[in-house]
Amino acid sequence: xxxxxxxxxxxxxxxxxxxxxxxxxxxxxxxxxxxxxxxxxxxxxxxxxxxxxxxxxxxxxxxxxxxxxxxxxxxxxxxxxxxxxxxxxxxxxxxxxxxxxxxxxxxxxxxxxxxxxxxxxxxxxxxxxxxxxxxxxxxxxxxxxxxxxxxxxxxxxxxxxxxxxxxxxxxxxxxxxxxxxxxxxxxxxxxxxxxxxxxxxxxxxxxxxxxxxxxxxxxxxxxxxxxxxxxxxxxxxxxxxxxxxxxxxxxxxxxxxxxxxxxxxxxxxxxxxxxxxxxxxxxx
Amino acid sequence: xxxxxxxxxxxxxxxxxxxxxxxxxxxxxxxxxxxxxxxxxxxxxxxxxxxxxxxxxxxxxxxxxxxxxxxxxxxxxxxxxxxxxxxxxxxxxxxxxxxxxxxxxxxxxxxxxxxxxxxxxxxxxxxxxxxxxxxxxxxxxxxxxxxxxxxxxxxxxxxxxxxxxxxxxxxxxxxxxxxxxxxxxxxxxxxxxxxxxxxxxxxxxxxxxxxxxxxxxxxxxxxxxxxxxxxxxxxxxxxxxxxxxxxxxxxxxxxxxxxxxxxxxxxxxxxxxxxxxxxxxxxxxxxxxxxxxxxxxxxxxxxxxxxxxxxxxxxxxxxx
Numbered sequence: 001x002x003x004x005x006x007x008x009x010x011x012x013x014x015x016x017x018x019x020x021x022x023x024x025x026x027x028x029x030x031x032x033x034x035x036x037x038x039x040x041x042x043x044x045x046x047x048x049x050x051x052x053x054x055x056x057x058x059x060x061x062x063x064x065x066x067x068x069x070x071x072x073x074x075x076x077x078x079x080x081x082x083x084x085x086x087x088x089x090x091x092x093x094x095x096x097x098x099x100x101x102x103x104x105x106x107x108x109x110x111x112x113x114x115x116x117x118x119x120x121x122x123x124x125x126x127x128x129x130x131x132x133x134x135x136x137x138x139x140x141x142x143x144x145x146x147x148x149x150x151x152x153x154x155x156x157x158x159x160x161x162x163x164x165x166x167x168x169x170x171x172x173x174x175x176x177x178x179x180x181x182x183x184x185x186x187x188x189x190x191x192x193x194x195x196x197x198x199x200x201x202x203x204x205x206x207x208x209x210x211x212x213x214x215x216x217x218x219x220x221x222x223x224x225x226x227x228x229x230x231x232x233x234x235x236x237x238x239x240x241x242x243x244x245x246x247x248x249x250x251x252x253x254x255x256x257x258x259x260x261x262x263x264x265x266x267x268x269x270x271x272x273x274x275x276x277x278x279x280x281x282x283x284x
Numbered sequence: 285x286x287x288x289x290x291x292x293x294x295x296x297x298x299x300x301x302x303x304x305x306x307x308x309x310x311x312x313x314x315x316x317x318x319x320x321x322x323x324x325x326x327x328x329x330x331x332x333x334x335x336x337x338x339x340x341x342x343x344x345x346x347x348x349x350x351x352x353x354x355x356x357x358x359x360x361x362x363x364x365x366x367x368x369x370x371x372x373x374x375x376x377x378x379x380x381x382x383x384x385x386x387x388x389x390x391x392x393x394x395x396x397x398x399x400x401x402x403x404x405x406x407x408x409x410x411x412x413x414x415x416x417x418x419x420x421x422x423x424x425x426x427x428x429x430x431x432x433x434x435x436x437x438x439x440x441x442x443x444x445x446x447x448x449x450x451x452x453x454x455x456x457x458x459x460x461x462x463x464x465x466x467x468x469x470x471x472x473x474x475x476x477x478x479x480x481x482x483x484x485x486x487x488x489x490x491x492x493x494x495x496x497x498x499x500x501x502x503x504x505x506x507x508x509x510x511x512x513x514x515x516x517x518x519x520x521x522x523x524x525x526x527x528x529x530x531x532x533x534x535x536x537x538x539x540x541x542x543x544x545x546x547x548x549x550x551x552x553x554x555x556x557x558x559x560x561x562x563x564x565x566x567x568x569x570x571x572x573x574x575x576x577x578x579x580x581x582x583x584x585x586x587x588x589x590x591x592x593x594x595x596x597x598x599x600x601x602x603x604x
Contacts, residue, residue: 014510018404022415025401029418032478035444036433052447098328109325116332121532122587123340124539126563127580130346130573131339154335157328215426217542222568233428237546240432252436255429266424 039252040064047248063249064257067239070247072227073254076235080214081261083145083231087152088209091160092202094153099164100194104173117158125218133222143225151219156209163208167201168194207265214262232258346577353571366578375554376562376579380586382469383559387538390476394537395530397477398484403518405485406492419482427479431546434475438462462548468555472547479543480536484529491525492518531594535587559583 034054039047040063042056067073102110132151133142141147171194179189217233224230227238236258239251347366351359370376401419405412422430437445438461446458461471495518503513541560544550550557550565559579567576 015409018407018409021400022404022409022411025397025404026411026415026418028478029415029422029482031444032433032437033418033421035437036429039436047442050441052442052444054444094327094331097324101324105324109329113325113328116337120336122535122584122591124560124563124580124583125541126560126567126576127343127584128336128339130567130577130580131342132335134573135335135339135342150331150335154331157332157336161328211424215424215428217426217428217545218564221545222564233426233542236426236428236432240435240546248436248439248442251432255432259425259429262424262426263421266420270420 036252036255039248040256042249044249063253066247067250067254067257070250073235073257075228076230076232077257079145079229080231083148083152084210084213086149087156087213088206090149091153091156091209092206095157095160095164095205096198096202099161100168100190102161103165103168113161117162120158129219129222136223142223143229145229148220148223148231151223152213152216155216155219156212159212160205160209163205164201167198171197204269207269211262211265343577344581346574347581349574351573351577353573362574366575369575370578370582378554379557379559379562380582382555382557383538384586385469386473386476386558387534389473390480390537391530391534393477394480394484394533395526398481398488401481401485402488402492405489419485421482422479423482423486427542428546430475430479431543435462435547438471463552465552465555468548468552472544472556475543475547476537476540480533484533487529488522488525491522495521527595531591534590538583538587
């Protein structure tokens with residue numbers, strides 16, 4: 001009886017400890033987010049107060065209105081959307097056949113491809129952006145959305161290949177054999193058998209590529225000079241102003257808006273994302 | 285593995301009812317997969333060669349030239365001059381020291397905190413869905429937004445951090461977190477941890493969920509305590525995942541740019557000028573392309589040394 005009692009007490013203490021630790025994590029993760037959202041909805045008067053409160057006393061949408069008025073925010077959102085969608089679609093479209101080939105055909109090219117995926121993670125962007133900058137300059141693609149899309153496609157390719165490889169591996173080769181036995185051509189097999197099975201993986205990869213491009217900052221900062229071409233990430237840093245003296249409310253409002261698309265896709269993705277990342281790592 | 289296990293050779297085919305070919309090579313032959321698949325790789329290969337491998341080689345070669353932006357006279361090969369200059373450039377050494385401190389601190393603390401959270405989330409606790417959801421948010425947020433958000437938190441007068449610490453009585457004066465020489469680097473390191481911890485957590489959690497629960501139960505029945513169960517069962521099982529994610533985290537952190545650019549732009553007094561920020565300034569503020577490319581190569585060297593030291597033991601284990 002007494003031993004069971006102490007065991008239980010021990011377990012209860014353990015649970016309390018665990019909940020305390022979980023609470024600490026929740027606070028650490030949540031408080032900056034809460035502050036951002038709260039700032040976005042605070043009236044200017046409260047933002048100027050020397051004794052800030054956690055939540056706005058009067059909730060207002062004024063900051064969002066100012067954000068949309070003061071900077072070409074909508075236009076930059078449109079730029080971001082065009083760039084991210086194009087980059088994601090193109091990257092995935094050219095990654096599908098390549099991922100299929102890398103999984104099903106074991107050749108030296110496939111091995112080199114996998115090695116490149118890993119190595120490309122290692123290089124500092126600066127070593128890639130300087131030559132790209134010079135190349136794109138010669139092609140007159142600096143300061144153009146088209147140039148940025150090209151860069152993002154190449155930027156998205158390694159991870160798209162990585163994720164798609166995992167999904168291709170999950171398609172049983174016996175299905176392709178069955179189709180071949182039934183007299184389907186290679187092309188027909190790919191279109192009618194492999195492709196439909198890949199669709200969920202394709203959607204996940206598309207969404208991930210979109211988020212990567214939507215969130216990207218460095219390449220956009222270097223390549224886009226004129227405000228009418230800039231993406232949201234770059235426009236947001238303009239809100240910070242010359243000396244970092246920013247209008248806090250609109251800044252927070254604009255940040256909230258910029259986060260929504262990524263967050264939405266991540267919410268839809270969450271389960272697939274992990275399995276996708278790990279699937280690519282499983283040895284065939 | 286299926287590739288290495290011996291398989292009986294199927295008898296000569298031709299007559300009806302023979303089983304489908306069995307060895308991997310034969311399966312491929314039946315599907316026409318033994319013939320080159322290079323044409324499928326082509327659409328991906330061309331942009332990769334032109335826009336990734338090519339520029340990379342070009343970038344490496346630039347490190348040995350005096351390439352500058354907007355210059356009229358042709359670029360010349362200068363050998364190792366850029367690297368000699370780097371050696372004398374005290375700002376460069378400062379920047380690398382800061383970069384290493386940043387990368388080591390962020391990577392180590394990320395791992396530690398992420399491991400703790402992943403272990404908690406692997407338990408049957410209430411509210412863990414909340415933590416799981418919250419853990420995804422920083423991962424999805426644009427770097428720039430994370431930077432802006434923390435600037436709001438750290439804001440000297442209107443920031444919630446100073447207000448809260450004051451209310452709790454920890455400080456009397458508002459601290460200028462991002463503006464003071466001593467506080468800026470620790471402050472940005474905290475942001476780095478916040479931004480990168482969720483991804484590490486999710487990966488570790490996936491690793492933990494592959495650890496068979498029976499093993500831990502068996503260990504518990506044998507009288508192993510929590511710590512012993514962790515070191516003897518859990519740790520060995522997730523070690524490969526930890527090694528992989530830590531190596532990646534270190535590379536990502538060492539190459540990190542956007543977060544600190546938004547938070548401090550490298551200030552105050554260059555106290556948070558990570559190598560990438562330094563190289564960016566050299567290249568696109570001062571137009572010193574050759575010099576910046578040399579810096580990029582130096583960064584790769586650091587990463588390569590780290591990876592070799594870090595992975596050597598692991599590779600040895602695998603070879604044994």
